[in-house]
Amino acid sequence: MKLSKSEEQLMQYIWENGQAFMNELLEMYPDPKPASTTVATLLKRMTDKGYIGYKQLGRSRRYYPLVKxxxxxxxxxxxxxxxxxxxxxxxxxxxxxxxxxxxxxxxxxxxxxxxxxxxxxxx
Amino acid sequence: MKLSKSEEQLMQYIWENGQAFMNELLEMYPDPKPASTTVATLLKRMTDKGYIGYKQLGRSRRYYPLVKxxxxxxxxxxxxxxxxxxxxxxxxxxxxxxxxxxxxxxxxxxxxxxxxxxxxxxx
DNA sequence: TTTTATATTCTACATTTGTAGAAAATGATC
DNA sequence: GATCATTTTCTACAAATGTAGAATATAAAA
Structure with a gap:
């Protein structure tokens, strides 16, 4: 299943970093930044679609790309x-x-x- | 406003021909062809978005691209x-x-x- | 251990998209 | 002129998308 436009955008940030926490990703958005829950939703959808994985670290997850x-x-x-x-x-x-x-x-x-x-x- | 996936597909056919009637466009689809109303809907949306124009000829319209x-x-x-x-x-x-x-x-x-x-x- | 901060999930909702039937319009044919 | 064929428009609806508040979970701080 394909990434949507805004998922793709987020994916870019993840590719750029290799890995990133949600809050780091939120940072990368230009103002006006989206709500954090928006990013969270995207991350969840992208996880479901199999484009990213994560490693749980403390209370949060470090996401990384599963697709080059x-x-x-x-x-x-x-x-x-x-x-x-x-x-x-x-x-x-x-x-x-x-x-x-x-x-x-x-x-x-x-x-x-x-x-x-x-x-x-x-x- | 951007063309959607399926509108873009249809646009290709129009570009290929320079101009075309709805039924000609329908022809160009591979089987299984979509319902004619589906194509009609797309043509209307594309017209609304300003990507194609048409010349009324008899009972039907000859569509042509407005964007190269x-x-x-x-x-x-x-x-x-x-x-x-x-x-x-x-x-x-x-x-x-x-x-x-x-x-x-x-x-x-x-x-x-x-x-x-x-x-x-x-x- | 209670409180707090924040990440994650759930729920929600408007918009866009893909798809097409029903209805209307209208030129073509008999 | 009545009927037919076909195009166009209207209406509809499910799925995907963009967006985010509410609720929940839980690590961190106090």
Whole structure:
């Protein structure tokens, strides 16, 4: 079962930290912060959905991700590519390169990355 | 206001065609097709949200997109980058390059694209 | 050990979404 | 003009979502 929008948002915070207590997570929200029970509800739902686990420590729980961000994202992006680019990563790349606001710096970086990857495959 | 999942799906069909009548859209669904009223509901909601318009022709309407796919997608992808890659397209690119199933062919294509874009910026 | 602070769960409720039947509208056909 | 076919709108409803108060549990502090 998928994470909802706001669960995903919270998940980000957990990924960022690797682990976190509820109150720490609450901290991370920009003002106006949600009610703590709201976060608690989300945490419970996310636990039920199997995206996070926790270790009970004293009176509270330290939550941690059960799903790697890269895995979650990977599913996500492949969906996206499928949906918007007729399942062609190349189409996507093309779009990506021209339509996002990459600086020249970043383009060069990307060039490096591609080269690297090509090299990697040849050894 | 954003399109929901199933509205987005329908939007794809409309983008693909440039324009379409309700019954044509219904056709495009794989079996089991939804009830025609379901599609009709979606079309109405999408119209209300301002994503599509229509031209009345005889007893029915020819719907067409009011939002370009590339624009819609652009917003989408920039969101994604922001959410998952700390607002760094380069991070994203890196991930993209290594984690999607690009063939060597496609990687080279991407290389071309980047090069092209760099060149373009220098003239 | 009583009180307090806070985390967790329960309950609640409005909104959005997916889905579609019932009803209405209206052009097409006989 | 009456009937038919089909589109569109209305109405409906269950499920998911965003949000949070009330109630409960329990560790920490006094």
């Amino acid at each position: 961000k890269s895995d979650y994202f990977s599913r996500h992006i492949n969906n996206l590519i499928q949906k918007y680019f007729d399942n062609s990563p190349a189409n996507f790349a093309s779009f990506f390169t021209t339509e996002t606001d990459l600086t020249e710096e970043q383009l060069k970086e990307l060039q490096q990355i591609v080269e690297q990857e090509l090299k990697r495959r040849h050894q | 796919k590339s624009d819609y997608f652009s917003r989408h992808i920039n969101n994604l980058i922001q959410k998952y890659f700390d607002n760094s397209p380069a991070n994203f690119a890196s991930f993209f390059t290594t984690e999607t199933d690009l063939t060597e062919e496609q990687l080279k294509e991407l290389q071309q694209i980047v090069e092209q874009e760099l060149k373009r910026r220098h003239q």
